[in-house]
Amino acid sequence: xxxxxxxxxxxxxxxxxxxxxxxxxxxxxxxxxxxxxxxxxxxxxxxxxxxxxxxxxxxxxxxxxxxxxxxxxxxxxxxxxxxxxxxxxxxxxxxxxxxxxxxxxxxxxxxxxxxxxxxxxxxxxxxxxxxxxxxxxxxxxxxxxxxxxxxxxxxxxxxxxxxxxxxxxxxxxxxxxxxxxxxxxxxxxxxxxxxxxxxxxxxxxxxxxxxxxxxxxxxxxxxxxxxxxxxxxxxxxxxxxxxxxxxxxxxxxxxxxxxxxxxxxxxxxxxxxxxxxxxxxxxxxxxxxxxxxxxxxxxxxxxxxxxxxxxxxxxxxxxxxxxxxxxxxxxxxxxxxxxxxxxxxxxxxxxxxxxxxxxxxxxxxxxxxxxxxxxxxxxxxxxxxxxxxxxxxxxxxxxxxxxxxxxxxxxxxxxxxxxxxxxxxxxxxxxxxxxxxxxxxxxxxxxxxxxxxxxxxxxxxx
Ligand SMILES: Cc1cc2nc3c(=O)[nH]c(=O)nc-3n(C[C@H](O)[C@H](O)[C@H](O)COP(=O)(O)OP(=O)(O)OC[C@H]3O[C@@H](n4cnc5c(N)ncnc54)[C@H](O)[C@@H]3O)c2cc1C
Numbered sequence: 182x183x184x185x186x187x188x189x190x191x192x193x194x195x196x197x198x199x200x201x202x203x204x205x206x207x208x209x210x211x212x213x214x215x216x217x218x219x220x221x222x223x224x225x226x227x228x229x230x231x232x233x234x235x236x237x238x239x240x241x242x243x244x245x246x247x248x249x250x251x252x253x254x255x256x257x258x259x260x261x262x263x264x265x266x267x268x269x270x271x272x273x274x275x276x277x278x279x280x281x282x283x284x285x286x287x288x289x290x291x292x293x294x295x296x297x298x299x300x301x302x303x304x305x306x307x308x309x310x311x312x313x314x315x316x317x318x319x320x321x322x323x324x325x326x327x328x329x330x331x332x333x334x335x336x337x338x339x340x341x342x343x344x345x346x347x348x349x350x351x352x353x354x355x356x357x358x359x360x361x362x363x364x365x366x367x368x369x370x371x372x373x374x375x376x377x378x379x380x381x382x383x384x385x386x387x388x389x390x391x392x393x394x395x396x397x398x399x400x401x402x403x404x405x406x407x408x409x410x411x412x413x414x415x416x417x418x419x420x421x422x423x424x425x426x427x428x429x430x431x432x433x434x435x436x437x438x439x440x441x442x443x444x445x446x447x448x449x450x451x452x453x454x455x456x457x458x459x460x461x462x463x464x465x466x467x468x469x470x471x472x473x474x475x476x477x478x479x480x481x482x483x484x485x486x487x488x489x490x491x492x493x494x495x496x497x498x499x500x501x502x503x504x505x506x507x508x509x510x511x512x513x514x515x516x517x518x519x520x521x522x523x524x525x526x527x528x529x530x531x532x533x534x535x536x537x538x539x540x541x542x543x544x545x546x547x548x549x550x551x552x553x554x555x556x557x558x559x560x561x562x563x564x565x566x567x568x569x570x571x572x573x574x575x576x577x578x579x580x581x582x583x584x585x586x587x588x589x590x591x592x593x594x595x596x597x598x599x600x601x602x603x604x605x606x607x608x609x610x611x612x613x614x615x616x617x618x619x620x621x622x623x624x625x626x627x628x629x630x631x632x633x634x635x636x637x638x639x640x641x642x643x
Contacts, residue, residue: 183208183303184519187322187337189312189350190214193287194486194503195343196294200244201511203301210335211298212310212324214344219292229373229412230404231290232257232391232497233283234585240504243511246297250290254283255405261390262554267448271390272554272563276570280586282391282497284404312344314353317478322350339521340482343503346469348488354478367468367493368423369399369547371416374459376452378409385452386411393550394446398425400551401446413449416551419465429465468493470540476529480521483528485510490536495547496584498539498591505588506532538591542584542598557613562605564615569604569623575633577601589634600630 186202188195191213199209233241233254241247258281259273274280298304309327316323321334342350354360379385384405386392392403392411398418403411417432418425427445432438438457442450450456471491477483486503510528517523553559569577580598583589604626608618 184339185210185337187212187335187340189322189340189342190344190348190486190488191291191295191306191308192343192345192486193291193294193500194507195341196291196298197240197244197504198341198343198485198507198510199298199304200246200294200301201507203298203304204244205511205514206303208303209298209301210305210307210337212307212312212322212335214311214327215308217295217306217308218288219295229287230284230406231287231500232404233285233290234497234501236498236505236508236588237501238283239588240508243508244297246293249293249297250285253289253293253407254285255407256281256389257284257391257404258389259391260550260554261387261392263392263394263446263448264555265396265445265447269387271387272560275582275586276567280582281389282585284391284406286406312342312349314349315340315482317353317357317481320481339480342482342484342488343486344488346471346487346491348484350482351473351484351488354473354475354482354484357478360473360475362473363471365470367470368418368420369416369468370419370429370465371414371468371494372429372460372465373463374413374415374453375455376403376411376413376449377454382409384409384411392449393554394449395551395553395555396445397552398423399427399445401449402550403449413453416468416547432460435461470544472537472540474529474533476533477525480523480525483510483525490532490540492536492540492543493547494543495550496539496543498543498584502536502539502591506536535591538595539584542580542591542595545598558609561613561615562609565605565608565618565623566601568615568618568620569627572620572624573627573631575636576631577604577627578634588637593634597631604630 183206185208188199188211191211195211199211202209238247241250258278259271262270310324311327313323313325320336320338322337322340324333342348344350355362376385388405394401399416401413401415403413405411418428420428420430432441435457438460442456469491470493473489476489485506492499509531513524513528566579570579580594583594608623
């Protein structure tokens with residue numbers, strides 16, 4: 182009989198992981214707190230659409246699902262910056278049109294992953310089963326059935342928790358000696374709003390872009406949906422404790438909301454008939470970074486995805502990183518066959534430093550998105566970066582590209598990103614135009630500080 186693995190949480194990572202494991206010949210039982218989202222609209226208040234990029238695509242290709250997902254993905258070739266005066270400017274993400282990120286519906290992606298998983302008779306989903314905790318010594322996991330209100334204990338030799346940022350399994354690990362854990366909330370929240378399609382069902386703005394209204398300490402973004410609408414997300418401070426003039430705390434009446442949008446995002450506000458009602462109807466989400474270690478208890482249990490490395494969403498990498506966890510765990514299974522202690526141990530060694538790095542990269546990118554993209558010096562640095570990339574395609578790869586269009590370790594992207602930033606600062610200092618750049622100095626700095634990287638073209642292409 183096939184060895185059984187229990188997964189807790191049938192979100193994005195858990196559903197994908199079940200496919201990987203089924204393809205390896207394991208029997209997989211996957212327990213999910215919510216009802217089956219393919220039958221009921223379970224809402225949930227999490228982001229409606231997500232940016233899918235190379236790491237996530239790689240994993241989807243590995244399990245053979247990418248062609249299906251591609252049908253529901255909208256390419257976004259760059260950031261469309263919306264200035265206060267209504268002017269727009271497209272800043273491409275990649276070196277050319279072959280490099281783009283994809284707007285995908287979270288729910289559709291999750292449903293398709295579940296459908297694919299269920300094509301394997303060895304995968305069984307159990308819905309409305311809320312995990313309460315686990316006894317690692319006994320190998321028992323405890324669930325509460327939200328429909329029958331009964332509690333059950335399930336025995337499992339091997340368990341993987343993909344139960345998200347509030348992971349009850351991780352909470353159980355917290356009780357063990359020498360378990361490190363940190364959670365940091367931003368003083369920023371997010372609110373989802375919508376730009377509906379026009380009367381003909383078409384998109385009201387450029388479809389193939391991620392729209393940003395950067396306003397210094399806060400920002401609005403919009404990602405396109407297949408039905409002609411956009412999901413907008415306002416990122417704003419909760420209160421003025423960090424000195425921000427604008428905050429959720431101040432937006433307490435329909436008038437304050439209307440005024441805030443008309444003043445700061447007039448072109449977007451004109452396309453949002455649901456304002457200000459949606460603002461008060463939709464929840465304000467919080468933003469958290471979670472780091473912990475270890476991620477596993479011997480060969481018995483392991484954490485994967487947001488349960489061990491929830492990050493802020495500003496690099497669009499949380500799901501991509503969780504999918505990449507699956508890729509690496511899969512490699513470790515291949516390597517260590519049935520030795521789960523070695524499998525989990527190597528998986529966490531490979532991933533921990535890298536997920537810490539993407540947590541830091543995501544924090545850095547918030548400042549870039551909400552503030553710097555509209556800045557002239559930033560734009561000059563982007564031009565210099567692009568020229569250095571042309572001259573040194575395997576040495577000076579923009580940080581955004583290393584994270585989004587390649588599968589270099591996140592740690593490498595973080596470290597090289599900092600070196601590159603120093604070079605760009607040095608070259609842009611005291612000048613205002615690209616033709617003033619001292620390219621000799623630039624070339625020497627690149628050659629002295631950045632070793633060539635091995636550019637792999639495997640399953641990463643779009
Ligand atoms: C506003 C926002 C925007 C984002 N944008 C992007 C983006 O553009 N690109 C990107 O890559 N990432 C993005 N992310 C991050 C992404 O959403 C997460 O990294 C991703 O969902 C992690 O997947 P997961 O499966 O680990 O966790 P989740 O998707 O949270 O899934 C966890 C699952 O476990 C279930 N569960 C929870 N508790 C229990 C329990 N007690 N018992 C049983 N089941 C349980 C949940 O119901 C859920 O189904 C964004 C996040 C936010 C908040």
